[in-house]
Amino acid sequence: MNETDLHPATRVAQAMGRIDQATRAVIAPIHVSTTFIRDPDNQYSSGFVYGRPDNATVREAEAVLAMLEAAPAGALLFGSGMAAAIAVFAVLNAGDHVLAPRIMYWALRHWLMTELPRRGIAVDFVAMDDPAAVAAAVLPGRTRLIWIETPGNPLWTITDIAAIAGIAHAAGARLAVDATVASPYHLQPLALGADFVMHAATKILNGHSDVVAGVVAGARDDADWQRIVTARRLGGAILGPFEAFLLMRGMRTLFLRAAAQAANAAALAARLAAHDHVAHVLYPGLPDHPGHAIAAAQMRDGFGSMLSIRVRGGAAHAIATAAAVRVWHRATSLGGVESLIEHRASIEGEGTPCPDDLLRLSVGIEHVEDLYADLDRALRAASG
Structure with missing residues (x-):
């Protein structure tokens, strides 16, 4: 039986079936090194260069998250949910326009209201549970990103992901979904047309109130996805290896x-x-x-x-x-x-x-x- 034929519950419980080759341990080790040996020809055949942009333990947790979200572009772990959310807005340029929900995580709402205008990016808050209102709020040629959160904290507003994806794509915009509350167990936004899905992995993905983490997964590896990759790499927002290990522990259940x-x-x-x-x-x-x-x-x-x-x-x-x-x-x-x-x-x-x-x-x-x-x-x- 191929691993891909297995149910996601089986795959996550076994952390994708990874066995440590050095010890044959069923639990992968924590890789904490910040630097790596170059080959004699000065290259890095291992694929690892430095600890700020990449880490083997983080990669393993990201592989599980990409599987759970069925994300072709993969998944990126960040040091917090806010760091993950903010990274998505790296796809924007000055002059762009964002639509966000009236009911959403308060800290991100505050960041959108205060930081985006300083970057020359306009933001409007709309009732995301009303597709007609969302369509009416789109600015032709300017709306570049629609951000939704479903269920929406703390009133648990529900947004029709497929409907808003249609509106976003018709306008040439991207759709990002904060699915923290639902988790991949209940909801797969990418399958419903979203371009990005974000989670505060601190919450139900980890499940034990002992890790602060965030994740973004993408529907396609394109220029926008690479801008998010670059934002994490250059900004140093990667999750630490010990936190990635704990997150993997939490996701197994x-x-x-x-x-x-x-x-x-x-x-x-x-x-x-x-x-x-x-x-x-x-x-x-x-x-x-x-x-x-x-x-x-x-x-x-x-x-x-x-x-x-x-x-x-x-x-x-x-x-x-x-x-x-x-x-x-x-x-x-x-x-x-x-x-x-x-x-x-x-x-x-x-x-x-x-x-x-x-x-x-x-x-x-x-x-x-x-x-x-x-x-x-x-x-x-x-x-x-």
């Missing part, structure tokens, strides 16, 4: 973790939707979610591990609920095996589109009854 977390999230969303102290649950797996039909069509094996609840009684009751939990952890981030709760508006600050009664929940792999009982008790305690 991706299919198990993502399935368990999605099942927990779906169960919690259904129960919390009927809770006396919850005004609304935002989760694309619920039939009343505006993007449910699109999510069901483009996602697979569930709807991810993220949901938000709007607490009756407003911001005060939401904050008090987060303060009262015992099993959930009050912490930023998402996708880890431990469940996290956060009053998101407090984190994002002024200008956030996030309602002040909203709590963002990152669902882990704990027993779902423990998770629900803790939230139920906290919600009731916060309401007095």
